[in-house]
Amino acid sequence: MHETRSTVVSVGAAGVAGVAGSFAVAGFTPAFVGAALAAVVARVTPGVVVTAAITTLGDLGKLVNVAAALALAVVLFGALALFAVAVARALDSVVAAPVVTGFGVFAVATLVTGAPLASLGAGVAAGGTLAVSQIAGGRVTGTDEATPEPERRRVLASLAAAAAAVGPGYLLGRSRGPDPNEQTSVDDPIVRRLLDEAAGKSLDVDGLEPLVSDEFYRVDISAAAPTIDPEEWGLTVTGAVDESVELGYDELTAMESEERFATLRCVGEPLNGRKMDTALWTVVPLTDLLDRAGVDGNCCVMLRAADDYYEEFPLAALREGMLAYRMNGEPLPRKHGAPVRALIPGHWGEINVKWLTEIEVLDEPAEGYWEERGWHGTGPVNTVAKLHAVNRDDGVIEVAGHAYAGTRGVSAVEVSTDGGETWEEAALSEQLPGEDVWRQWAYEYESPGTAHEVVVRAREADGTLQPEDRTNSFPSGPTGWVSRELDG
Ligand SMILES: Nc1nc2c(c(=O)[nH]1)N[C@H]1C(S)=C(S)[C@@H](COP(=O)(O)O)O[C@H]1N2
Numbered sequence: 001m002h003e004t005r006s007t008v009v010s011v012g013a014a015g016v017a018g019v020a021g022s023f024a025v026a027g028f029t030p031a032f033v034g035a036a037l038a039a040v041v042a043r044v045t046p047g048v049v050v051t052a053a054i055t056t057l058g059d060l061g062k063l064v065n066v067a068a069a070l071a072l073a074v075v076l077f078g079a080l081a082l083f084a085v086a087v088a089r090a091l092d093s094v095v096a097a098p099v100v101t102g103f104g105v106f107a108v109a110t111l112v113t114g115a116p117l118a119s120l121g122a123g124v125a126a127g128g129t130l131a132v133s134q135i136a137g138g139r140v141t142g143t144d145e146a147t148p149e150p151e152r153r154r155v156l157a158s159l160a161a162a163a164a165a166v167g168p169g170y171l172l173g174r175s176r177g178p179d180p181n182e183q184t185s186v187d188d189p190i191v192r193r194l195l196d197e198a199a200g201k202s203l204d205v206d207g208l209e210p211l212v213s214d215e216f217y218r219v220d221i222s223a224a225a226p227t228i229d230p231e232e233w234g235l236t237v238t239g240a241v242d243e244s245v246e247l248g249y250d251e252l253t254a255m256e257s258e259e260r261f262a263t264l265r266c267v268g269e270p271l272n273g274r275k276m277d278t279a280l281w282t283v284v285p286l287t288d289l290l291d292r293a294g295v296d297g298n299c300c301v302m303l304r305a306a307d308d309y310y311e312e313f314p315l316a317a318l319r320e321g322m323l324a325y326r327m328n329g330e331p332l333p334r335k336h337g338a339p340v341r342a343l344i345p346g347h348w349g350e351i352n353v354k355w356l357t358e359i360e361v362l363d364e365p366a367e368g369y370w371e372e373r374g375w376h377g378t379g380p381v382n383t384v385a386k387l388h389a390v391n392r393d394d395g396v397i398e399v400a401g402h403a404y405a406g407t408r409g410v411s412a413v414e415v416s417t418d419g420g421e422t423w424e425e426a427a428l429s430e431q432l433p434g435e436d437v438w439r440q441w442a443y444e445y446e447s448p449g450t451a452h453e454v455v456v457r458a459r460e461a462d463g464t465l466q467p468e469d470r471t472n473s474f475p476s477g478p479t480g481w482v483s484r485e486l487d488g
């Protein structure tokens with residue numbers, strides 16, 4: 001079947017409008033067809049490719065993922081529109097093409113997202129765009145020999161209709177983006193005092209993040225964070241327990257809580273990377289809940305989340321774990337797992353499961369999401385001293401960074417300015433309360449006037465020196481001393 005250019009443009013426009021209609025209603029949430037497809041694409045992409053994307057592209061990988069998903073959504077909806085045009089020709093019907101497009105897009109979007117309301121937006125926008133282009137073209141079935149004028153009109157009308165859907169659709173969807181939670185800060189004097197303490201203990205070094213991170217990194221398997229109404233949220237403890245228990249949000253927040261400083265670090269980050277941050281979390285320890293369920297056996301647990309993420313690790317680690325529902329005095333932001341996430345002291349970020357919904361106690365080990373993709377990120381973090389700030393003032397060089405050793409604690413950071421020949425102790429920020437929190441270090445020295453290599457290494461609380469041998473982040477997290485070549 002020969003397709004005129006105007007047909008291709010109009011079905012393409014319908015595809016674009018469909019995606020825009022979905023975004024208009026859903027915003028960037030899992031109900032948006034682009035986000036849902038991005039999650040599907042990420043999940044079916046082989047582990048080696050995902051790992052290569054993480055280690056080489058970093059956050060750009062996410063962008064590529066979303067771009068691919070958007071293209072896929074447009075092609076999918078466009079193909080549906082093309083099919084609808086063919087049906088309309090066969091039926092020789094005026095209304096068939098937009099109607100079949102609308103229903104088809106609605107049905108497929110609902111199938112992909114499980115969200116009929118946002119999918120309705122997709123269907124209406126796609127069907128509407130096709131209707132506009134058909135009316136403008138002055139024909140419906142497209143079987144006639146194309147004459148230049150209606151052809152042109154049809155192309156222009158299609159583009160205009162798609163633009164009319166994309167512009168307002170984008171604005172509407174974006175307005176749904178902001179996290180309503182993020183504005184409502186809780187005025188708690190204990191939180192205030194602890195945050196002030198952290199600010200006071202932070203070293204005053206240009207270009208060095210304070211002890212409580214200004215911006216907390218983010219790692220997600222899905223492009224769009226789930227949106228969970230706290231009133232609808234529930235956590236179940238299931239599996240090898242005497243009795244399954246369920247916990248609601250009001251019940252959780254009525255329990256006795258603690259304020260805890262804790263650092264998280266991603267196993268997939270480069271040695272001197274930026275995926276390590278600290279916050280003050282409002283938490284409820286998990287022990288009571290586990291006791292209530294009556295845990296049998298002593299093996300492991302699988303934590304499951306609303307984004308279909310799952311991670312398995314030893315029960316012993318979970319016994320030290322907590323449920324966190326506030327971050328720096330504000331309700332846990334959506335992107336960090338609202339309404340409730342797990343915090344497992346001293347362990348790699350990946351088992352700190354966000355949007356937590358289920359704790360299943362297992363009799364036998366199993367593999368989590370990242371372990372199925374080759375990672376070994378369920379254990380304790382590696383010790384690291386990072387070098388992020390270099391300041392120069394009149395022949396004096398100041399280097400600084402953060403050091404973290406999980407619950408083993410950091411007692412010293414040592415700096416070499418001659419490539420590891422000789423070592424000096426850096427100044428350390430005072431320890432914040434809590435045993436799972438990083439420290440800052442800073443060191444000033446007279447510039448040698450020539451190029452030189454600065455190396456940093458941390459010591460744990462018991463004096464253990466951070467291992468020197470370099471390994472990549474894959475599969476068990478990066479190891480080795482950070483070093484940097486500096487000019488004189
Ligand atoms: N449900 C869920 N939890 C998750 C993830 C995820 O993709 N989904 N990512 C994990 C990883 S790999 C890390 S490093 C931390 C990061 O937490 P943050 O995004 O709050 O910094 O969350 C972990 N918890």
Ligand SMILES: [Mo]
Pocket residue numbers: 219265266267268349350
């Ligand atoms: Mo991670």
